Amino acid sequence: MKLGVIDYIDCAHFLPGHDKCGSLHGHTYKIEVVIEGEKKEGMIMDFSELKRSIKEGLSFFDHKTLNDLLPYPSVENICESIKTKLSEYISFPFTLRVWEGHGKWVEM
Numbered sequence: 632m633k634l635g636v637i638d639y640i641d642c643a644h645f646l647p648g649h650d651k652c653g654s655l656h657g658h659t660y661k662i663e664v665v666i667e668g669e670k671k672e673g674m675i676m677d678f679s680e681l682k683r684s685i686k687e688g689l690s691f692f693d694h695k696t697l698n699d700l701l702p703y704p705s706v707e708n709i710c711e712s713i714k715t716k717l718s719e720y721i722s723f724p725f726t727l728r729v730w731e732g733h734g735k736w737v738e739m
């Protein structure tokens with residue numbers, strides 16, 4: 632079974648040398664996490680526990696300038712970095728989808 636939650640972070644970034652994205656600007660990133668596991672006593676995992684874990688992991692990115700954390704904070708690299716961080720907090724296999732504004736996302 633799969634179970635998903637959504638959270639949001641606000642971040643600033645710029646892509647060095649990029650025509651459109653080369654100047655400092657911000658996005659609200661929608662973060663979708665879908666874990667996969669078996670039910671135990673009716674649940675895979677308590678929603679509130681999962682949300683709390685994700686919020687804690689995302690606090691490393693929220694309201695930060697992503698260029699301070701990553702040399703080239705493309706949404707692909709951001710997704711990879713968030714996946715690594717959240718892996719410390721989530722004990723299930725999970726899929727992560729990071730939306731950069733509306734209509735654009737990366738998943739891994």
Ligand SMILES: [Zn+2]
Binds near residue numbers: 644652656657658
């Ligand atoms: Zn951007």
